[in-house]
Amino acid sequence: MIQETVNNIYKILSDTLALLASYLTDIAQNPLQELVLFLAFSGAYLFLKLLTVNFTRPLREKGLNVPADIFSLLILYGASFLLYQKFSDVDLFLFLFAFLYFEVVRGLFSYLRAHLPFGRISVLLFYALLVVNSLLLFLQNISYHLGKLQDLYSLGFKVSFASLVSLFVIKVYSHLAVIIGSEVLRRTLRRGKLAFLVLYLALSIGWVLGTFRLSQSFLLKLFLLAGVLFGYFFIQAYLLINLERKLGTNFQLLRKDLRRFLNTFSLFILYKGLDVIFGxxxxxxxxxxxFIVNTELVKISLLSLLESTYILVLLFTSVSLLKNLVYLYFIRKDKEVEAGSLRALISNLGILLSVVIALTHLGLTWKVLIPFAGALGIGLGFGLQTIFNNYISGFILLLSKNIKVGDLVEIEGNAGSAIGRSGSTIFGQVVNINILTTVVRTTDNVEIAIPNSEFVSGRIVNYSLSDPYIRVRIPFGVSYSSDPQKVREVLLKVAQESELVLKEPPPNVWFYEMGDSALIFYLLVWVDIRKFWRMKALRSEIYFKAWEELKKEGIEVPFPQRDLWFKNPLRVEINERGLHEGSSQGG
Structure with a gap:
């Protein structure tokens, strides 16, 4: 292959030398005419240059940089073109066209260089491209004049000209994106740099290959696409600026994902626009x-690979943007738990759906995807069994109304060991019934998320299901020397004076049992558990008041006592250190 390339290059050089030899031969046939024409154009060029320099001198003295050389060169270029239409047998015009073209472009570059920051490498690249472009223009003119190698040099001239113009366009565009005063327009040019570059490259390639003509319809579609792109990036820049001002530091969470999504979607707009223009x-x-892979089950072409890759990138950026939007929304409402959970859920499901959609566009048939879908379905079935159980249980709770928001419930379990609470049950108020869990807030203000299935399948004590009035039992122990009737009177007085106890039904006192160390009484009071559901606080207040009243009446609250009886008499001995030693006679 390398040898073939070398042979092709050698053939092109040989044909070029033969073309130049033919051109010089034509000039040699009538050298006097060619020389006279050359001198005439040289004199005309010097005269026009002197005239334009003197004409523009006052303007330059006022600080206005006027490209005088370009005016004279353009006049000569037009004059040579008109003369060539009349004297087409004069071969020197072909050289003059290339020379004047070189001088016009060089003068234009010198003028723009004073206003644009061209670096040394850019200047060298420009002059190299200009020399190649002018030489190819000269060879193209010769090839058309002699009828040889027209397509080759025409293609070479178009490629070099497109490269030369690209250097100008990129430099001017980048400079405008920096110096323009409006922040929105400046960001618009920066955001649309890639899209406009792709559009320009498509136009350049289409012009080089001759795939379009500069008709009125084509220009209308081109300007329409450029306007749509500019409007899209203008709205994008305006949106980003206002979101940044409104959200402040929170916008940093969305900045990268939002830019990626908008830039990725702009490629879709550009693709559709190019499809309308070029077809x-x-x-x-x-x-x-x-085709990259072409089998009965898998058919992957280069087109399907490009489309699936773009769809995957677009869906990934969409999922990333959506999860951060949801996260930011709940964070601003001080719901950090919901924000993290939803972000994780959207991320996992979004990535899964994105991969599945991208694979379907890639070229995988359902015969390949069905086994994976079956395995995935089995995995989801086991994994989502508990989730669906709690989901359906939530609907059962809402429809049966056995548990409602605001109810006071007690279930098995422990909550609050970190704050010193012990016990085998959880007592609290239902504050929320979600799709998967029910939130119960305990008397210590600890919130517990309990799966809905436990309320359906387990035994739940609901203190406020149909009637919020409940009876509370408060135990008391007094000494055996106490009068039970007096104790009863004191406890009823304490209950009747308490604001937490209902007057109806009236409180009552039970003489429950005669224990080992005390007489056991129960004070029974009725309370509205909706208004007061912290039972320990109620007991504490009753005990405080009852202690004072029992003490005033001389009623003793005993401590546990035991009487110890020995079968044999005891003998006590005191040693030298003052300690006594006891032993029984029986040993």
């Missing part, structure tokens, strides 16, 4: 026939 059906047809 990309032939390109899609060619790419669709270039």
């Amino acid at each position: 990309l059906d032939p390109v899609r047809g060619v790419l669709g026939k270039l």
Whole structure:
């Protein structure tokens, strides 16, 4: 292959030398005419240059940089073109065209260089491209004049000219994106740099290959696409600026994902626009026939690979943006737990759906995807069994109304060991019934998320299901020397004076049992558990008041006592250190 390339280059050089030899031969046939024409144009060029320099001198003295050389060169270029139409047999015009073209572009570059920051490398690259472009223009003119190698040099001139113009366009565009005063316009040019570069490259390639003509319809579509792109990036820049001002530091969470999504979507707009202008059906047809894998089960072409890759990137950026939007929304409402949970859920499901959609566009048939879908379905079935159980249980709770928001419930379990609470049950108020869990707030203000299935399948004590009035039992122990009737009177007085106890039904006192060390009484009071559901606080207040009243009446609250009886008498001995030693006679 290398040898073939070398041979092709050698053939092109040989044909070029033969073309130049033919051109010089034509000039040699009538050298006097060619020389006179050359001197005439040289004199005209010097005269016009002197005239324009003197004409523009007052303007330059006022600080206005006027490209005088370009005016004279353009006049000569037009004059030479008109003369060539009349004297087409004069070969020197072909050289003059290339020379004047070189001088016009060089003068224009010198003028722009004074206003644009061209670096040394850019200047060297420009002059190199200009020399090549002018030489190819000269060879193209010769090839058309002699009828040889027209397509080759025409293509070479177009490629070099497009490269030369690209250097100007990129430099001017980048400079405008820096010096323009409006922040919105400056960001618009920066955001649209890639899209406009792709559009320009498509136009350049289309012009080089001759795939379009500069008709009125084509220019209308081109300007319409450029306007749509500019409007899209203008709205994008305006949106980003206002979101940044409104959200402040929170915008940093969305900045990267929002830019990626907007830039990725801009490629879709550009693709559709190029399809309208150029008609990309032939390109899609060619790419669709270039198969990477072509089997009965898997058919992956270059087109499907490009489309699936773009869809995957677009969906990934969309999922990333959506999860951060949801996270930011709940964070601003001080719901950090919900924010983290929803972000994780959206991320996991979004990535899964994105991969599945991208694979379907890649070219995998359902015969390949069905086994994976079956395995995935089994895995989801086991994994989501508990989730669906709690989900359906939540609907059962809402419809049955056995548990409602605001009810006071007690279930098995422990909550609050970190704050010193012990016990085998959880007592609290239902504050929320979600799709998967029910939130119960305990008397210590500890919130517990309990799966809904436990309320359906387990035994739940609901203190306020149909009637919020409940009876509370408060135990008391007094000494055996106490008068039970007096104790009863004191406890009823304490209950009747308490604001937490209902007057109806009236409180009552039970003489429950005669224990080992005390007489056991129960004070029974009725309370509205909706208004007062912290039972320990109620007991504490009753005990405080009852202690004072029992003490005033001389009623003793005993401590546990035991009487110890020995079968044999005891003998007590005191040793030298003052300690006594006891032993029984029986041993």
